[in-house]
Amino acid sequence: MKTAENHIPFDRFGNWFEKAEKSEPDDHNAFALATATPDGCPSVRMVLLKDWGQDGFVFYTNYDSRKGGELESNAHAAMLFHWKSLRRQIRIEGSVEKVTGVEADAYFSTRPRDSQIGAWASQQSRPMEGRLTFEAAIAKIAAKYAVGKIPRPPRWSGFRIKPQVMEFWTNKKFRLHEREQFIRDGSGWTVRMLYP
Ligand SMILES: Cc1cc2nc3c(=O)[nH]c(=O)nc-3n(C[C@H](O)[C@H](O)[C@H](O)COP(=O)(O)O)c2cc1C
Known part of the structure; x- marks a missing residue:
């Protein structure tokens, strides 16, 4: 397996995200967010990515919603972007933390x-x-x-997903797709290809 410096998968994400902004008709920042109860029953819905960087991926919601309750009791999530116009998908999995009140206030004030x-x-x-x-x-x-x-309503705020795994999928002819998976390894990543 190869190794990669911390910024590598984030640079890749940024590159694809920028392309999606140009090619998707709307909501290129929409992703499917999967959460689960503490005993492992999953649920999924779309949300919008509002901020991202090497410290994680941020979305906003109501902490008393179903997703909010699941994340407060089981702080793990998976996210999925699928851009049909690019025929690409990105899967991200990780632990979740709440954004600070200051950060949430700043975003809420822009709405x-x-x-x-x-x-x-x-x-x-x-x-x-x-x-x-x-x-x-x-x-x-x-x-x-x-x-x-x-x-800002006190229970309306953000979560930051801190990636442990990031997978980049590219459509190829005859379903011979390309998959490259980054797995968190200390301050960097190990990288491997996966069969389609
Ligand atoms: C494209 C799209 C973007 C959405 N963005 C958000 C969002 O950023 N935050 C949010 O709370 N709900 C968003 N929603 C609504 C959620 O999908 C969902 O209906 C709502 O948050 C309740 O989910 P829950 O009951 O699982 O908590 C969005 C829906 C769509 C279709």
Whole structure:
């Protein structure tokens, strides 16, 4: 097996991510996020990547949502990007930590005002009586914060996935695809090819 310096898979991610931004019609930063209960029952949904670097991959959500609860009780996740326009996928697995309040505040302040109101009004993943109840909650929050800055809801924040494994998959003819897997090894990575 080969070894690689820490920045190598992140450079590769950046290169592919940049290409996806140019070629995908929308939401090139959308990825499937898999979480699991402590006894191993999985669940998956799409979220948006909002920040990334050598310290990990960040998305934002409601900590009281299903994914939030699963990550608070089992801090491991897997993420999957599939860009049809590039015929490439990236799989990432790792442990998860919460972003700092300062980091979450900074991101929340960049969101459109209506999205900020929505973050307060939505009890994400919990049963809803009807759309009208939700609209009433939105109107109430909008009136409460009619003027001035809207603070971040305390349970609305981010998670950072710290990669232990990153796999880059490229489509090839006749399903003879290329797979290159990086596995965290101290301050660097070991690298291997996998059969398609
Ligand atoms: C393209 C796309 C992007 C999404 N981005 C987010 C996101 O960044 N954060 C989020 O909480 N939900 C996002 N959602 C909604 C989630 O897929 C999901 O419905 C919601 O978070 C509740 O998931 P849960 O019940 O498993 O916690 C997105 C959905 C789609 C289709």
